Amino acid sequence: MSKVVERFLKYIKYDTKSDEDSNTVPSTSKQLILGKDLVEELKAIGLQDASMDENGYIMATLPSNLEKSVPTIGFIAHMDTSPEISGENVNAQFVENYDGGDIVLNKENNVVLSPSEFPELKNYVGKTLITTDGTTLLGADDKAGIAEIMSAVEHLAVHPEIKHGTIKVGFTPDEEVGRGADHFDVKKFNADFAYTVDGGTIGELEYENFNAAGVKIKISGRNVHPGSAKNKMINSALIGCELVNMLPAVETPGHTEHYEGFYHLCSFQGDVEETKLSFIIRDHNREIFEQRKINMEKLVEELNKKYGNVIHLEIKDQYYNMKEKIEPVKHIVDTAYKAMKEVGIEPAVVPIRGGTDGARLSFEGLPTPNLFTGGHNFHGKFEYIPTFAMEKAVDVVLKIVELYAK
The missing domain is CATH 3.30.70.360 (Alpha-Beta Plaits)
Structure with missing residues (x-):
């Protein structure tokens, strides 16, 4: 089992459901439990300045190993899961070598993940899928993003021969209730631009989102x-x-x-x-x-x-549509597009039918388009993610870093 899959399975065991009716920051204290463990993991990997502030925002730095100056790149994901369905006691199920047919998630409750209702399943015949047990969400939105970022920066940290500029990591609370950037300190993060790893199907690259x-x-x-x-x-x-x-x-x-x-x-x-x-x-x-x-x-x-x-x-x-803030620095989208091509992924530049921390951050001076996580059917019991898509997401992050280091 790959490192990114191992991490994902570990993170989804944490119930981090946010609460839109709460007035606290973060909206639920249980997000801080995962946050504290993520900080320790970042420190163990070897990142500097790993910390979580009083509002539940995590930041860490992987210093540049280059002699020349290149852009400082941020990678951001959110810790909370949707308040629309339970994220407690998530019991992930593996579907090995998927055959293209119905997947019974929960026999007792007759919950079936079927290509007749979700035809994109047919794209993953022969692949390994991680699904829910039909009673909760899975949490790929956005614990897959956290696992992918964490795995990428660990790879860079343990392979100093790979040249890279300064990398910033940020994990936020409360994105699902529209508050993920409320207390994000853009100045402290100190990146030239960033990417949220919070998108859907493999290949998605997004720099337009809903108002x-x-x-x-x-x-x-x-x-x-x-x-x-x-x-x-x-x-x-x-x-x-x-x-x-x-x-x-x-x-x-x-x-x-x-x-x-x-x-x-x-x-x-x-x-x-x-x-x-x-x-x-x-x-x-x-x-x-x-x-x-x-x-x-x-x-x-x-x-x-x-x-x-x-x-x-x-x-x-x-939040508002980030397109107007991304277009003046369109190279960050073009580089991500090139990175996907170079790791064997066909990019799909599509509008986000939702939101991401990147929308708010782009309006606060940190242009932040969105990369795929690989997941499907977020916010519900039919959520699933192909394992190879998570692995490819790690490859894309690493390739973006490589391209900007040249």
Whole structure:
């Protein structure tokens, strides 16, 4: 078993689920448990200045072994996993020499990973896959990225004959709740540019991402005995349903792809008395993104007029499309493209249908495009990752370092 796979299997045993409703930094203290162990591992590998600050941000340095001056490159991944599904007691399963058929993840619960629903599985016939057991996520987003970065810098540290410039490593908390760059000290990190290793399928190279906002809605109802409720009861759950149904049904994640934006209902909890809804709003086009927020405000305004100001709306921007910050230094994308070609991977330059710490960091002065991890179906029980894709991700990181050292 390769080092990167061993590391990945170790990291996914840590429950690092973040919490969008928490006001602490990081949002969950259990992220710090993994963080402390990662710092010790970085020190053991031989990196300098390995530390975790009070907010859970890890940084470390592999000094240059060159006499000449070359760019300082950062590699960044996040420690937390999605709050949408459990990341506790992850039980990874291996599928050796995948035959192209259905993979039974959990026989008892009839959870099946099938190429009829996920046709990209057919690309991995004959490969080894790591899957969930059908009850949790896997955690490749982004513990695969951590394992890949860690394995690459270890390889450089134990092979001083490989020439490289200064390499910076950064591991962040709370990316999944849109706060991964909130307390990232760009000045302290001190890199000329960086790459997040936080993408999906092998070959993905991304420097465009969604503009993103989070939406919190609280509806206050009035509970009255149903036998005498006429003209008195205000059923907050029904108002919540009405609001959801007022949004365009085809502008949801399940109906969109590529550059198409959406409204995504993440959670709906409530009863007659009180209902809470959580949405995310996404679009690559900034003007359309702003209009989507206005549309949400108008829906709430309309329902408040109808029911008497019972809805409280909060919209918070999370990050913006990094394209405008990457294009002036496009060489960092071009070099990653070349690196993939040189290690036998066909690059796929695609827009991120999501976000990454790199989006925020790019706007804070650290241009940061995104590299693949190799994983599929993040944030759910159908998540999986081919082992060879993780190994290739390590190769890409090493090749990028090599190209900038020339």
